[in-house]
Amino acid sequence: xxxxxxxxxxxxxxxxxxxxxxxxxxxxxxxxxxxxxxxxxxxxxxxxxxxxxxxxxxxxxxxxxxxxxxxxxxxxxxxxxxxxxxxxxxxxxxxxxxxxxxxxxxxxxxxxxxxxxxxxxxxxxxxxxxxxxxxxxxxxxxxxxxxxxxxxxxxxxxxxxxxxxxxxxxxxxxxxxxxxxxxxxxxxxxxxxxxxxxxxxxxxxxxxxxxxxxxxxxxxxxxxxxxxxxxxxxxxxxxxxxxxxxxxxxxxxxxxxxxxxxxxxxxxxxxxxxxxxxxxxxxxxxxxxxxxxxxxx
Numbered sequence: 001x002x003x004x005x006x007x008x009x010x011x012x013x014x015x016x017x018x019x020x021x022x023x024x025x026x027x028x029x030x031x032x033x034x035x036x037x038x039x040x041x042x043x044x045x046x047x048x049x050x051x052x053x054x055x056x057x058x059x060x061x062x063x064x065x066x067x068x069x070x071x072x073x074x075x076x077x078x079x080x081x082x083x084x085x086x087x088x089x090x091x092x093x094x095x096x097x098x099x100x101x102x103x104x105x106x107x108x109x110x111x112x113x114x115x116x117x118x119x120x121x122x123x124x125x126x127x128x129x130x131x132x133x134x135x136x137x138x139x140x141x142x143x144x145x146x147x148x149x150x151x152x153x154x155x156x157x158x159x160x161x162x163x164x165x166x167x168x169x170x171x172x173x174x175x176x177x178x179x180x181x182x183x184x185x186x187x188x189x190x191x192x193x194x195x196x197x198x199x200x201x202x203x204x205x206x207x208x209x210x211x212x213x214x215x216x217x218x219x220x221x222x223x224x225x226x227x228x229x230x231x232x233x234x235x236x237x238x239x240x241x242x243x244x245x246x247x248x249x250x251x252x253x254x255x256x257x258x259x260x261x262x263x264x265x266x267x268x269x270x271x272x273x274x275x276x277x278x279x280x281x282x283x284x285x286x287x288x289x290x291x292x293x294x295x296x297x
Contacts, residue, residue, distance in 0.1 A: 036060070036265035043261045059266035063235065069223065070270075073231035076144075080227060081209040084145045088155070088205045089198060096156045097186055100163035111160075118153040128218055143219035144227055149208050155201050162197040163190065207275055232267045 039054035132138045175185045216230035
């Protein structure tokens, strides 16, 4: 009975702690949404609050109606996220799986170079010269997909550790005895057993592609290839400029109609909502994949 009572008390403490953590996570998100639907003048005079004191959708109206390219940029973001994540999930396991096999001769040699890329890189200027003058990807969709995000050492090492910990060597040897080749074993045995780590890496890579704006900043100046993040960043810069412009200030109070403060919140909401909507579908794989894949192999 004493043990049962102690377990109930412990469970109650854990539940209260988790409830507090959930509230601490929800409050900033709710504050962000509330700020995006609050009148700009009210935000300036009263500050942010969980309940809008003066309701207004002017920030979203500005984004949707005065920024006609936002739907095109949204499509570009979905496209590069889908293509980049799919290609990354094809090439990352192809490198990680051989590195997880102890019978692979060059395992340590290649693993060192993968790990080395996590510590050092060539820098922005050499990368810019390489991608623009050698590979000529400037002002193309590939400029938003290939540099930095398509495959990285962290993903490879996580997946390698997962393969080493969760794919029994006996299963691979049994497949070989049955006459299966390495490619067949990889497709029919290894990948079906690796859904947690594949979903984890896919989510991390997808978030990276969706949130990325640096590649667009460095390699894209053609508005046809602006991703959502690049377009929103430019909108924010333009709004800040217009709000502080002398011409706007002298335009009979026109600057008061410009949602210079609330639009920042609206931009953050537009950028984060798609990822928040997809995350619950990957959560069950994410926790298992990231905990197992992070264990040293």
